[in-house]
Amino acid sequence: MGYQHWNYDTLHTFCVDAFKRFGFTEAEADIIQDVLLTADLYGIESHGMQRMVRYHKCIEKGMIHVDARPEVVFETPVTAVVDGHDGMGQLIGHFAMELAIEKAEKSGIGIVSARNSNHYGIAGYYANMACREGMIGLSCTNSEAIMVPTFGRKAMIGSNPIACAMPAEPYNFFFDASTTVVTRGKLEMYNKAEKPLPEGWALDKNGHPSTNAPDVLANIVAKNGGGIMPLGGSTEKLGSHKGYGYGMLCEIFSSILSLGGTSNYCMTGGRGNICHGFMAINPTFFGDAEAIKRHLSTYLEELRESPKADGQERIYTHGEKEIAAVGDRMKNGIPVNDNTMVEVLDLCNYLGLDFGSYFGDYRPPVKKDVFKGNY
Amino acid sequence: MGYQHWNYDTLHTFCVDAFKRFGFTEAEADIIQDVLLTADLYGIESHGMQRMVRYHKCIEKGMIHVDARPEVVFETPVTAVVDGHDGMGQLIGHFAMELAIEKAEKSGIGIVSARNSNHYGIAGYYANMACREGMIGLSCTNSEAIMVPTFGRKAMIGSNPIACAMPAEPYNFFFDASTTVVTRGKLEMYNKAEKPLPEGWALDKNGHPSTNAPDVLANIVAKNGGGIMPLGGSTEKLGSHKGYGYGMLCEIFSSILSLGGTSNYCMTGGRGNICHGFMAINPTFFGDAEAIKRHLSTYLEELRESPKADGQERIYTHGEKEIAAVGDRMKNGIPVNDNTMVEVLDLCNYLGLDFGSYFGDYRPPVKKDVFKGNY
Numbered sequence: 001m002g003y004q005h006w007n008y009d010t011l012h013t014f015c016v017d018a019f020k021r022f023g024f025t026e027a028e029a030d031i032i033q034d035v036l037l038t039a040d041l042y043g044i045e046s047h048g049m050q051r052m053v054r055y056h057k058c059i060e061k062g063m064i065h066v067d068a069r070p071e072v073v074f075e076t077p078v079t080a081v082v083d084g085h086d087g088m089g090q091l092i093g094h095f096a097m098e099l100a101i102e103k104a105e106k107s108g109i110g111i112v113s114a115r116n117s118n119h120y121g122i123a124g125y126y127a128n129m130a131c132r133e134g135m136i137g138l139s140c141t142n143s144e145a146i147m148v149p150t151f152g153r154k155a156m157i158g159s160n161p162i163a164c165a166m167p168a169e170p171y172n173f174f175f176d177a178s179t180t181v182v183t184r185g186k187l188e189m190y191n192k193a194e195k196p197l198p199e200g201w202a203l204d205k206n207g208h209p210s211t212n213a214p215d216v217l218a219n220i221v222a223k224n225g226g227g228i229m230p231l232g233g234s235t236e237k238l239g240s241h242k243g244y245g246y247g248m249l250c251e252i253f254s255s256i257l258s259l260g261g262t263s264n265y266c267m268t269g270g271r272g273n274i275c276h277g278f279m280a281i282n283p284t285f286f287g288d289a290e291a292i293k294r295h296l297s298t299y300l301e302e303l304r305e306s307p308k309a310d311g312q313e314r315i316y317t318h319g320e321k322e323i324a325a326v327g328d329r330m331k332n333g334i335p336v337n338d339n340t341m342v343e344v345l346d347l348c349n350y351l352g353l354d355f356g357s358y359f360g361d362y363r364p365p366v367k368k369d370v371f372k373g374n375y
Numbered sequence: 376m377g378y379q380h381w382n383y384d385t386l387h388t389f390c391v392d393a394f395k396r397f398g399f400t401e402a403e404a405d406i407i408q409d410v411l412l413t414a415d416l417y418g419i420e421s422h423g424m425q426r427m428v429r430y431h432k433c434i435e436k437g438m439i440h441v442d443a444r445p446e447v448v449f450e451t452p453v454t455a456v457v458d459g460h461d462g463m464g465q466l467i468g469h470f471a472m473e474l475a476i477e478k479a480e481k482s483g484i485g486i487v488s489a490r491n492s493n494h495y496g497i498a499g500y501y502a503n504m505a506c507r508e509g510m511i512g513l514s515c516t517n518s519e520a521i522m523v524p525t526f527g528r529k530a531m532i533g534s535n536p537i538a539c540a541m542p543a544e545p546y547n548f549f550f551d552a553s554t555t556v557v558t559r560g561k562l563e564m565y566n567k568a569e570k571p572l573p574e575g576w577a578l579d580k581n582g583h584p585s586t587n588a589p590d591v592l593a594n595i596v597a598k599n600g601g602g603i604m605p606l607g608g609s610t611e612k613l614g615s616h617k618g619y620g621y622g623m624l625c626e627i628f629s630s631i632l633s634l635g636g637t638s639n640y641c642m643t644g645g646r647g648n649i650c651h652g653f654m655a656i657n658p659t660f661f662g663d664a665e666a667i668k669r670h671l672s673t674y675l676e677e678l679r680e681s682p683k684a685d686g687q688e689r690i691y692t693h694g695e696k697e698i699a700a701v702g703d704r705m706k707n708g709i710p711v712n713d714n715t716m717v718e719v720l721d722l723c724n725y726l727g728l729d730f731g732s733y734f735g736d737y738r739p740p741v742k743k744d745v746f747k748g749n750y
Binding site (some may be wrong): 079166291 | 446449451452453454456482483484488511523524526527528529531532539552553556557563573575578580582583600606607608609612616617618619620621623624626627630631632633637639656658660661662663666667670671674677678682683684685687689690691693
């Protein structure tokens with residue numbers, strides 16, 4: 001299994017064409033591709049092109065309704081609840097974060113909770129939308145149950161990422177992480193790469209540690225038990241209850257406030273049933289926004305300049321690695337796994353797009369029987 | 376080293392008397408003791424009576440100003456910045472959370488950031504204040520640098536807890552946890568108990584793992600290097616960068632928005648220089664608050680009832696253990712370490728209070744040379 005590097009424009013054109021062919025408008029297709037390719041540019045391969053197959057299958061099965069339009073079902077000057085009507089998660093997320101930003105512009109804070117959505121890509125994309133407007137952006141989402149609560153053996157909580165972005169110099173603070181030890185996407189990548197999982201990531205159906213990626217993924221989909229450990233592992237000694245708690249914070253802002261489906265009901269009954277939370281905070285409502293930005297920038301610099309552990313050369317602040325990855329990928333291309341390219345070829349055949357018109361003479365290898373998940 | 380059990384009323388009377396003798400009013404003393412004894416009732420021994428010595432020494436040294444009154448220095452209908460003027464952290468925290476609740480009552484959301492404060496006890500106390508009013512309460516604080524950032528060897532971030540409480544039946548969701556693997560208070564308890572630390576908690580001054588509690592504590596105070604690992608450990612494999620990121624979220628809501636001291640400047644220059652963040656969210660601004668509460672209650676019940684790992688009998692939801700601990704301690708008394716009682720005796724002598732009038736014939740053992748921290 002190898003990787004092909006494609007330039008950004010090639011993948012951009014392909015993605016826009018594909019989503020338009022699914023029935024999305026040009027503007028909608030552009031939002032969706034931007035969420036996906038931002039993940040690839042950031043080096044978060046799990047949430048980029050390799051997820052095309054998920055959207056393909058979910059649209060094909062009718063789980064994602066291409067024509068759905070998000071609807072505001074409850075609203076105040078600082079809050080809103082959005083019903084996504086089973087639409088594309090990226091469009092619901094974009095709509096809801098724009099609404100939160102608009103409220104924060106006028107009222108200082110905007111919190112929007114969205115229900116009846118689908119997988120929305122990287123949480124950090126939406127946090128960044130607020131950051132570009134000079135605000136603190138926060139976003140979280142629930143997802144198909146994959147986190148096993150402390151002392152449990154059945155996944156009951158999603159990977160439930162929390163993202164936060166805030167303006168700073170020379171680069172913004174940008175934090176985006178699942179509340180599990182790792183994301184499901186990471187398991188999917190190990191699975192595609194046919195490698196055993198590191199110790200301390202996953203549990204088998206009886207609640208015992210496992211390094212078998214396809215077995216863990218298959219058990220999750222079949223709801224047999226097992227899943228990924230909360231951040232902090234599977235015992236209280238190293239803080240399992242903390243990762244579990246952060247996962248619950250995601251549920252509160254996504255599924256609970258919107259009265260939507262909690263993670264244990266996501267991807268059930270032929271529906272995505274996923275919920276998201278969005279918050280925009282306008283720093284001018286706390287005083288001098290420029291002074292606040294400088295204050296954060298100073299602290300980030302102090303962190304980067306602080307003494308390194310023996311054998312380490314660099315301390316990163318959150319967002320630095322993503323900036324470096326964007327530079328690398330715009331110059332050297334975006335690496336895409338051959339197994340993902342097999343899925344892209346399938347997708348071209350399904351949509352009637354000419355694979356060669358995007359990817360030239362390259363043809364992906366014959367597909368192996370790789371477990372892909374329930375889509 | 377042993378434990379004495381004291382009934383709640385005994386400790387309550389002692390604490391109120393002690394804080395009044397320091398110069399606080401009856402109402403102020405009552406708030407301070409309530410924060411401290413709530414920690415002991417919840418079973419969070421590290422943040423209860425054992426911290427009396429810290430407040431004693433900080434007041435004695437002039438680090439905590441007994442007469443300070445918190446001041447609102449910036450305010451909008453949904454936000455405020457509070458300057459604590461080096462007062463008692465509990466009083467500043469109580470004031471700021473009341474302000475956040477008042478804003479959330481009227482406007483739906485209240486976010487208050489406070490600077491120039493001191494250690495405020497358990498973050499969860501303030502989250503609970505909002506929860507008692509039917510709201511979601513969140514609170515976080517920075518603290519003396521104790522968390523070593525990923526790949527570092529110098530503590531640059533506090534234990535930086537995040538707490539969240541939200542109404543539910545039969546008991547509220549209540550989450551309160553440091554963003555480090557464990558709190559400094561836990562290290563203090565291992566130190567008082569003269570036990571080695573578990574693996575995976577702390578780093579020595581070169582950034583190597585250590586189980587030596589007094590050495591780690593002494594290095595932190597002397598700013599020699601070392602400290603506690605972020606939740607997720609000291610490498611990215613198990614998510615060190617995530618605990619580090621959650622610690623940063625605390626800084627944003629406490630020190631950054633208030634333009635106060637970041638953790639690396641807490642407890643320096645003879646000042647506490649600690650900052651806190653508070654948020655109250657009124658669920659009626661998202662629709663039917665009773666339906667939202669029922670929805671959370673259902674999910675919590677489903678978590679508790681989900682299948683247990685082999686060998687486990689129970690899955691807890693956050694807040695259950697605290698409810699059980701309160702019941703136990705109100706019936707059987709609050710356990711206080713003999714070493715803590717030595718400090719209480721010192722305090723009585725310092726304040727001119729009659730130790731025997733509270734604790735009868737009990738006398739603590741002769742004090743060992745236990746490292747107590749920089750207070």
